Amino acid sequence: MSGLAFMVRRNAPLALVLVGLGLLGVGLDRWLNAYYLQIVVLIGINIILAVSLNLINGITGQFSLGHAGFLAIGAYVSAATTRFAGLSSEAALPVALLAGGGAAAVAGLAVGIPTLRLRGDYLAIATLGFGEIIRVVILNTEAVGGARGMGGIPILAGFGSVYACAALCLVMIWRLVYSPRGTAFFAIREDEVAAAAMGIDTTRYKILAFTVGAFWAGLAGGLLAHFIGYLHTNSFTFLRSVEIVVMVVLGGLGSLTGCALAAAILTILPELLRFGAEYRMVIYSLLLIAIMLTRPSGLMGGREISWRSWSSTPAR
Amino acid sequence: MDQLAQQLVNGLAWGSIYALIALGYTMVYGVLRLINFAHGDVYMVGAMSAFYLAHALGFAAAPSLPGFVIVMALSMVVCALLGALIERAAYRPLRRQPRWAMLTTAIGVSMLLEFGGQAVFGADPKFFPQLIESAPAFRIAGAVVTNIDLLIFTVSLLLMLGLRWFVYRTRAGMALRAVSVNVDAAALMGINVDTIIAMTFMIGSALAAAAGAMVGLRNPKIEPLMGLMPGIKAFVAAVLGGIGNFPGAVAGGLLMGVSETLVAAYISSTYRDAVAFVILIAVLLVRPTGLFGSVTVEKV
Numbered sequence: 001m002s003g004l005a006f007m008v009r010r011n012a013p014l015a016l017v018l019v020g021l022g023l024l025g026v027g028l029d030r031w032l033n034a035y036y037l038q039i040v041v042l043i044g045i046n047i048i049l050a051v052s053l054n055l056i057n058g059i060t061g062q063f064s065l066g067h068a069g070f071l072a073i074g075a076y077v078s079a080a081t082t083r084f085a086g087l088s089s090e091a092a093l094p095v096a097l098l099a100g101g102g103a104a105a106v107a108g109l110a111v112g113i114p115t116l117r118l119r120g121d122y123l124a125i126a127t128l129g130f131g132e133i134i135r136v137v138i139l140n141t142e143a144v145g146g147a148r149g150m151g152g153i154p155i156l157a158g159f160g161s162v163y164a165c166a167a168l169c170l171v172m173i174w175r176l177v178y179s180p181r182g183t184a185f186f187a188i189r190e191d192e193v194a195a196a197a198m199g200i201d202t203t204r205y206k207i208l209a210f211t212v213g214a215f216w217a218g219l220a221g222g223l224l225a226h227f228i229g230y231l232h233t234n235s236f237t238f239l240r241s242v243e244i245v246v247m248v249v250l251g252g253l254g255s256l257t258g259c260a261l262a263a264a265i266l267t268i269l270p271e272l273l274r275f276g277a278e279y280r281m282v283i284y285s286l287l288l289i290a291i292m293l294t295r296p297s298g299l300m301g302g303r304e305i306s307w308r309s310w311s312s313t314p315a316r
Numbered sequence: 317m318d319q320l321a322q323q324l325v326n327g328l329a330w331g332s333i334y335a336l337i338a339l340g341y342t343m344v345y346g347v348l349r350l351i352n353f354a355h356g357d358v359y360m361v362g363a364m365s366a367f368y369l370a371h372a373l374g375f376a377a378a379p380s381l382p383g384f385v386i387v388m389a390l391s392m393v394v395c396a397l398l399g400a401l402i403e404r405a406a407y408r409p410l411r412r413q414p415r416w417a418m419l420t421t422a423i424g425v426s427m428l429l430e431f432g433g434q435a436v437f438g439a440d441p442k443f444f445p446q447l448i449e450s451a452p453a454f455r456i457a458g459a460v461v462t463n464i465d466l467l468i469f470t471v472s473l474l475l476m477l478g479l480r481w482f483v484y485r486t487r488a489g490m491a492l493r494a495v496s497v498n499v500d501a502a503a504l505m506g507i508n509v510d511t512i513i514a515m516t517f518m519i520g521s522a523l524a525a526a527a528g529a530m531v532g533l534r535n536p537k538i539e540p541l542m543g544l545m546p547g548i549k550a551f552v553a554a555v556l557g558g559i560g561n562f563p564g565a566v567a568g569g570l571l572m573g574v575s576e577t578l579v580a581a582y583i584s585s586t587y588r589d590a591v592a593f594v595i596l597i598a599v600l601l602v603r604p605t606g607l608f609g610s611v612t613v614e615k616v
Contacts, residue, residue: 063416114597117604121351125555126600128548129593136590147586238548242353242423249420281431289406289424296413 014171018164025160037159039271041227044162045220046263048169050247051256052216055173057245058253060209061189063124066111067217068240069131072233073107074100074218076144079153079225088154093161097222104218105211107134112210116203131241139233149232157226165223166260169216174256176212185209186254250291251298258300265299318458323581324574325459329534331573332472336527337550338557338565339479340520346496346560347516349415353422354402356547357429358395358521362528363538364437366391367444376445381467384447388471388529392522399521400514408510426547433540441539444532464533475526476566479519483562492516496560545589549576552596558609567607571595 028037049067056064078100082092111130118126144150177185184205187195196202225231247266251259269287273280291299337359344352366387370376375383406425410418453463483489494502495512503509531546532538553572557564572592579591599607 114601118600119604121345121349121559122555122600122604122606124351125552126597129552129596132593133590133597136587140584140586246420246423249416253414253416278435282428282435285424285427285431289421289428292417292421292424293406293409296410296417298417 021163022160029158041162043264043267044166046267047166047260048220049244050259050263052213053244054248054259056209056213060185064127065124065241066127066131067244068236069134070104070214070217071221072236074104074221075225077103078222093156097219100222101215101219105215108210108214112207135233151230153229155229157223162223252300254302255300257305321457321459323577327574327577329465329468331570333527334550334553334572335566335569336523338554338569340524341551341554342565343516343520354425356543357426359524359528360543362391362395362525363532365394366529370445379447391529392525395521395525396518399517403517441537444536468530549592552592558606561608564608
């Protein structure tokens with residue numbers, strides 16, 4: 001089979017899914033109740049965040065606590081792209097998303113290179129620090145609203161664009177890590193010294209994981225900005241990073257589909273618990289503890305949900 | 317000049333508070349290799365229980381130093397029990413599981429204490445009773461040191477010396493050090509690891525409670541989320557000093573308190589929360605295991 005025909009056949013299902021999501025989005029954006037639409041779209045954004053963080057934390061084993069920082073950079077840069085350029089047509093969205101994702105990727109590179117010397121918890125706390133520094137710098141930047149927040153962002157994103165991006169993100173990271181070369185990511189997680197001894201350029205793969213993860217987090221930020229239409233640094237605190245980490249751990253470190261599932265569950269759960277009024281978040285945290293006590297390896301462990309049977313999915 | 321000296325005094329007072337909290341982080345990290353996210357919230361519970369104890373025992377109406385000491389001691393007991401409970405219920409079942417499982421329950425416990433605190437104590441700030449009337453104790457280099465500052469310095473120093481004595485001069489302290497070196501080997505030597513870990517949580521939580529009660533005197537506004545930022549900063553302080561290292565935690569805490577106060581005073585108060593992290597990253601880039609951290613050689 002020629003290369004081109006293979007490419008077409010391999011990507012045809014993905015293209016169909018994307019077109020389908022786009023069409024579904026046209027309908028849902030119009031007819032779904034705004035409250036439900038918001039929950040569904042936030043699930044999609046959280047899926048992108050969880051899957052991209054899983055590449056860094058779960059698969060490469062570099063525990064990052066700074067995902068909210070990349071999310072913030074992407075959100076502000078892409079919002080600035082459309083707002084200051086006066087773009088408000090739907091066609092501007094991809095440009096804005098790529099600008100946001102690109103800026104976050106550069107930041108990921110900038111954070112990744114110096115912090116690579118650090119291991120384990122030192123890395124975790126340094127990435128937390130970078131995330132907080134990014135937030136404080138944005139808070140002090142008057143051009144993007146500073147402490148007042150940034151409003152007037154055109155609403156360009158909706159169900160179709162968010163889920164198309166989520167599908168692309170999942171497929172891209174899936175193909176990256178479950179390819180022959182992708183095994184290197186898992187090798188670094190299992191034993192960095194052994195991986196280096198086997199000839200894996202650990203620095204390159206760690207930076208790659210950081211950059212790709214940051215890119216998608218930034219893109220998710222762009223989607224968030226153009227769906228909500230208003231940004232404030234309070235939505236990008238350390239707690240936001242923690243929320244994403246919880247999705248990854250709950251889904252099972254290294255399970256892309258598992259963390260997507262966890263992202264959906266953890267986004268819906270607080271809404272379902274609304275009956276509990278002021279005890280809502282108390283119940284939420286108790287449930288979180290209970291789930292971790294009963295399923296310490298996360299919902300999926302290291303396994304994936306796939307068309308093949310549960311047990312024969314990529315064994316890591 | 318006077319102002320600088322005054323800021324240094326303020327910074328050292330906050331630094332002592334951070335140091336007491338950081339010691340708890342470092343102790344728990346030593347025995348469990350766990351970032352105990354709930355620790356900052358234990359400090360909040362310390363302040364809250366001191367608030368309720370002061371009112372219940374009637375010391376709020378009749379301020380006195382012994383009254384404060386009794387309130388602080390009781391709230392240390394309350395938090396020690398809370399620490400033991402948290403360890404038993406949320407961490408012990410996961411000790412043999414992947415590390416990140418325990419980290420996630422720690423986040424869960426932290427949220428439980430914060431949101432539970434909002435539900436039980438109410439989300440509005442409370443005003444801590446003036447158990448000791450603030451008065452200048454003495455002047456040094458133009459700076460006024462109040463009796464409350466003096467109390468914070470003295471109590472922190474006594475607690476740190478007590479901890480040092482306990483860890484290096486008692487059998488239980490020796491067992492604690494053994495567990496931090498190697499849990500399995502310690503168990504083989506006949507050390508009851510469960511008891512030692514529970515004890516570590518109790519001591520760490522008691523120190524956090526003391527910090528919480530003393531903060532109540534200096535910054536009377538207390539609320540259920542008050543543990544969040546000091547918790548993170550104290551953890552940063554522990555990492556800065558080299559996590560697992562006791563003098564490192566104290567030095568890190570003092571450095572954090574002083575630099576933060578100076579930045580807030582001379583640069584901008586909005587950058588106050590970022591300075592901790594800038595220092596941290598700068599130090600980690602030069603010394604990847606913190607100021608006093610030992611470099612562990614990786615065995616292959």
